[in-house]
Amino acid sequence: MMTDPRVTVKDLKIGATTDSGRDVEIIRGVSFDIAPGEIIALIGESGSGKTTIALSLMGHTRTGCEIRGGSITLGQDDITAMSERQRAGLRGTKVSYVPQSAAAAFNPSKRIMDQVIEITAIHKLMPRAQAEAKAVELFKALALPHYDTIGDRYPHQVSGGQLQRLAAAMALIGDPELVIFDEPTTALDVTTQIEVLRAFKSVMVQSGISGVYVSHDLAVVAQVADRIIVLKRGEVQEEGTTEQILHDPQHPYTRELMSAFEPKEHVAKVVESRDDHVPILEVSGLCAGYGDMVKGEPAVKILEDINFRLPRGRNLGVIGESGSGKSTLARAVSGILAPYKGDVLVNGHEMRPGLKARSKDELRRSQIVFQLADTALNPAHSIGAILGRPLTFYHGLKGAARERRVIELLDMVHLPANIRHRLPGELSGGQKQRVNFARALAAEPELILCDEITSALDTVVAAAIIDLLKELQRELDLSYMFISHDLSTVEAICDDVLVMYKGRIVEALPARDMVAKAEHPYSRLLISSIPQLDTGWLSSLERDPALVEEFALR
Template sequence: MENLVEIRGLKVEATTDSGRRLDIIKGVDLDIAPGEIVALIGESGSGKTTIALTLMGYTRTGCRISGGSIRVAGKDMVTLSERQRAMIRGREISYVPQSAAAAFNPTKRIIDQVVEVTHIHKLLPPAEARQKAISLFKALSLPNPEQIGERYPHQVSGGQLQRLAAAMALISDPKLVIFDEPTTALDVTTQIEVLRAFKSVMKKSGIAGVYVSHDLAVVAQIADRILVLRNGEVQEVGSTETILNDAKHPYTRELLSAFEPKPRGDQLDLAAEAKPLLEINALTAGYGPVQEDGLPLVRAVQEASITVQKGRNLGIIGESGCGKSTLARSIAGILPASSGKLTLDGRQLAPSARQRSREQLRELQIVFQHADTSLNPAKSIEDILGRPLTFYHGMKGSQRSTRIDQLLDMVHLPKALRSRTPAELSGGQKQRVNFARALAAEPKIILCDEITSALDTVVAAAVIDLLKELQRELALSYIFISHDLSVVEAICDEIVVMYRGKKVEQITPAISKVPQHPYSQLLFSSVPKLDPNWLDSLERDPELVKAYGHA
């Protein structure tokens, strides 16, 4: 069978701000057969998205295709004119982005945007295009397929919008669809339904696909073959089954081992060590005007009661919007609780951080999800780490300088980074600086709010290992907020499950991993496994999905 895609010796070059040229893709070969789905796997900067975009003859600003050939259905995308490429994009090759919200115009109805490509390329009469869109909505398991297109993008859920973006890509009957991390931003319960819908439509229509991701478990469910990339070079290529069960390259094996973080081997004796460090009693917090009962209009967290023991870690999990991050912000005093009581090491905490003593602020630190927005881009790493040392401990001069070196060493960063700004660091390095800044205060407890969600699997696993090491050395406690169950299980002694602002269950993994609440059961059953047959064999209670799923 003739290949649909043939890439030979692909090179992509980037030009830096100083005018220096760097090869970011270094001679990549790739074949894709008609109807085959090939996954591009690797950490950030490995070249996954860059290669995928070249299939449309496109590169990001500052980059260019500097060598090789890219043939799609017999046409070389490198030698075609921009006008010829434009005729192919959206018609023969379609693209589904990571953020569906960014792909839709908020001022236009969904149906008008989904059928737009059929008007541009004059593929179908308007009435036919509309009927085809509705049939795709049905095939992608969207609710109310006849009416959903009449809504605007903000009127549907994230999972629905991601499937609508797929409908927009599929309506032209393309030969190839590029999926660029399309489920990364989705909750696990939603992700499963979206993956199922993608897989079903692609296989039924015999459409080839390129699936870009750093999540091997997701890739295992949808891809026929996997191409492993690192620093713009192919490390290994093989069938999904072969890569998962018989990987040859050390980097592939590193990716596989990083996917399942090692469970804690330093569990403390509960009976001997159980002393409350942080106690949260009946905490309610939210947004909007205060009502007659003294509570906010939107109650994102309702009557939550949680205890964190000294030297132990608590995980808080749940889907987007369940109140996890609001709870963290309330504990930190960034969003003052409307009611309830907070006690840290036997002393009551004021609801607002502004009302807390400097010592209380020092003892409870928070590390945010996005290091990019929580580090001052205008300051050097030295300034960022020096500020809490001066604020909390009054350190100056050589004493402060020595401590900065110690903090960098603690989080395994070279001292040479002192003079750099956040923009000059990788995502993993920035998150380590975030931790060093929290450690500068010498806290008793650190709130970690989705700190690994923006990181690659390998980098995230390294950060988790770092946290365990710091806990052993410094007798810290963590509250770990995440929707990634494997990460939470790797570091937490207790797991609290939240749903719609309420704590529905607390689980002790060391004693039992079997959740009792129906929502917890749905959540735990939705975490993909490194098994290509997992999705096809997954059976979930339809009543549970109906009651608690929001795909």
């Protein structure tokens, strides 16, 4: 017997008016249903309308946007016909939201329990004692450690994975009929992500709640969604069961998404004999940390006795969980953080420990590209000014010569010349990361340190950035050190891989051998945690509880 859908979206149209008065269509006639207890995934590249549609299910649109047509019904409620006051009454009770960044959703000055149960007081759903008891039940169901006391802590006293599950508890406390998950595991390490996904899915299935899961990660979607809706530029391209979309996609765009997810095989380069085999980067006995120096050592030690060599023209991947020391290693090699012990040599030339001590040429030789282009690019400066600054600093270029080189750099990263007149806020995520990379190229470096540069990008854009890095490497004879927690990305571009855990290198192998030949238990746990394009992968995944406990990957 057919049951009535819990959510019905019919011919939804959402538009916006730009500051210049131009009218923009964002969502163009989207329709779909969600059955009781069903989880659908909205997938597509950045700008496809995933989050805009998801937010509209709560009757919410971003500033400047408006619902211009169609209808959204949740049970008996027509959300599009409601007043803003009526919609506010639904939020947290009938429909709730789990954000991408749980850290941004919590007030750092309030205890976790007070925030999780706050919605029950706002809507007068239940007495405080009952709300607290229900929260503890949810903490337990979401597999949170110390579930009976974790509510007494402050947000900064729990890990990222725990905070993400606590955000889910906050969304579930009001017994909603629909929960919207907006890329809730994007910022998590692969091992932590598994525990969070498992917890989300378990609670949703037990409660019979419907869900909308917004993501660009097909492997994650495969574990949680019953059906997938593929979006591009505000229109549905394809809709089907998760199995059908993953294994028999019909639309060319869906097939493009699938091919972008498939790891590209990286062919290891043969390094020619030159410079007397001097590696482009050599690190020996490196130790670094943070805080005030006491007896020649920092208050907090992060890196302990790091040793490796990177031959010229090859690429080195560095993988590990958050807190393993990956980014600290990149900062120590680049000079942003001065190591307190050990040596860094670039092309046989010993680099002085901190940026201030390095000459212009030493600074030029190695450049770093940061994870978040949003924070790396000055929002008040034009792209031309951002790229022009290193050209003047390193090469003394000014005026027309500088302008010509800015255009050349933009062309190198496949961006149009006229983009130089725009501000970073007017660019997409992928465009900003290309500008970020062009700025590093402006120095004409030999070595580029890439710190999680694709982790904030959708699958298609990330694949294009990887292809760009390979192309530039061939043309400019670059070497890369690639920091990531995503082994598949590292495999796509790196020749060798270092695995880091608690500030130490625990394994070093050729990238092609990582999956088959990794021996350290931590390496094997990392590898086993990479989601596969298989709907049964999560439910069949068996991880040694002792290993998970030993490495505290929660």
